[in-house]
Amino acid sequence: xxxxxxxxxxxxxxxxxxxxxxxxxxxxxxxxxxxxxxxxxxxxxxxxxxxxxxxxxxxxxxxxxxxxxxxxxxxxxxxxxxxxxxxxxxxxxxxxxxxxxxxxxxxxxxxxxxxxxxxxxxxxxxxxxxxxxxx
Amino acid sequence: xxxxxxxxxxxxxxxxxxxxxxxxxxxxxxxxxxxxxxxxxxxxxxxxxxxxxxxxxxxxxxxxxxxxxxxxxxxxxxxxxxxxxxxxxxxxxxxxxxxxxxxxxxxxxxxxxxxxxxxxxxxxxxxxxxxxxxxxxxxxxxxxxxxxxxxxxxxxxxxxxxxxxxxxxxxxxxx
Ligand SMILES: Nc1ncnc2c1ncn2[C@@H]1O[C@H](COP(=O)(O)OP(=O)(O)O)[C@@H](O)[C@H]1O
Ligand code: SF4
Ligand SMILES: [Mg+2]
Numbered sequence: 001x002x003x004x005x006x007x008x009x010x011x012x013x014x015x016x017x018x019x020x021x022x023x024x025x026x027x028x029x030x031x032x033x034x035x036x037x038x039x040x041x042x043x044x045x046x047x048x049x050x051x052x053x054x055x056x057x058x059x060x061x062x063x064x065x066x067x068x069x070x071x072x073x074x075x076x077x078x079x080x081x082x083x084x085x086x087x088x089x090x091x092x093x094x095x096x097x098x099x100x101x102x103x104x105x106x107x108x109x110x111x112x113x114x115x116x117x118x119x120x121x122x123x124x125x126x127x128x129x130x131x132x133x134x135x
Numbered sequence: 136x137x138x139x140x141x142x143x144x145x146x147x148x149x150x151x152x153x154x155x156x157x158x159x160x161x162x163x164x165x166x167x168x169x170x171x172x173x174x175x176x177x178x179x180x181x182x183x184x185x186x187x188x189x190x191x192x193x194x195x196x197x198x199x200x201x202x203x204x205x206x207x208x209x210x211x212x213x214x215x216x217x218x219x220x221x222x223x224x225x226x227x228x229x230x231x232x233x234x235x236x237x238x239x240x241x242x243x244x245x246x247x248x249x250x251x252x253x254x255x256x257x258x259x260x261x262x263x264x265x266x267x268x269x270x271x272x273x274x275x276x277x278x279x280x281x282x283x284x285x286x287x288x289x290x291x292x293x294x295x296x297x298x299x300x301x302x303x304x305x306x307x308x309x310x
Contacts, residue, residue: 007151007184015208017255024255027208034152037182039175041195041216043231044205047252050188053205054156057186074152096150098158098174 005076006033008057008095013070013080015049015056018063026052026065054099058091153178156188171198192235196220204228207253207263214288224290227264262293270294 015027027049034040042050055061057072059079072079074095079087091097158174159167175198178185187199195202195216202219204212204227212225223229230248250267253259261278265271274293282289283296 025208025258026255030208030210032203032210032213034184034186036151037178037184038201039178039185039187039199041199041202042186042188042205043190043192043195043202045190045231045252047254048205049208050205051156052208054154054186054188057154092150093148094150095152095154096148098153098155 007036007038007075008034009071009073010057011071011073013053013056013072014068015052015061015065016068017065023068025068027056030070054097058095058097059087060091149181150183152184152186154186154188157190158187160189192220192231204231207258208255209263209291210289211264211292212288212290214286214290218286218288222286224285224288224295225264225292226268226270226294230267262291 010033011031013027013030014025015030016023016025030053032040042053044050052061052065055065056067057079059067059072059082061067067080070080074090079090082090153174155174159170162170171194174185177183185199187195189195199216201214202216203210204219204225206227212219212223212228219228220232223232227248230246233246234248236245248267253263253266259266260276262268262271262275262280265275268275272293280291280293280296282291283299284290285295285299
């Protein structure tokens, strides 16, 4: 069954780097969507903006980078306009990241502690589920 | 090993989406395929959406259903992976595919796109790919092409949109 709203919908996303001498446009008018369970590839030579796009999707673009326009709708809610507190509930748990440098994955996004605790909670939870303790 | 742990943790968190930015690039070639198979298996099993960033078009054609092609901060072509791999519309995508021995036309000479990706400080006017494109015209150098639809594929290129226009006019003339 396919619902009308995609799981993730990026609309007209603009990302810039504020540097001396003016802004540099790193992403311009990026629009795409991702359905539940769908696998989407992103290709392009080095420097095309693939990593900036990946970080931006999680509203993780670091200064001097900033989201200059557009929306990142996850289940209809705009990550580009969400508080850091709300974003933290989504990153890792709802939208996970695997980056080229493994240390990057653990570092700025979630502390190792959080990831481990969440992972262990989940293992315990699914083991219980399997044994029929949880529904 | 560490990357395997990361993938395991990412999946144990039971996400709806995994964004993987060149997840196997730093790894040994033999392990790359194994890690990719693991990631694919788990995404399929758990019905997790995957956004896979890679410069390996072979992996994209094996693993993904749809694909985006980026150039100089823009998506220049997007649509079903099979359609794009079999019949890329944008000259840049064609260049990427022809540079691969296993994906290009059999017997065709291996191709390298001349030049390189511009830096953000010097993004060319018009279509950013124009300095490297054999089809570039004055129109390409002056204004950025809008997206047009070709089959199920969205593509930003004057060569493509002009061709679609010509075909349309020919059909109109015939009827
Ligand atoms: N912090 C930054 N400040 C200025 N420019 C940056 C910064 N990070 C990335 N860029 C630029 O953004 C562009 C896209 O980079 P990136 O997303 O890493 O490319 P890719 O992942 O496709 O190789 C490049 O031109 C890069 O130099
Ligand atoms: S718009 Fe023009 S320069 Fe750009 S890819 Fe198409 S033909 Fe080449
Ligand atoms: Mg990158």
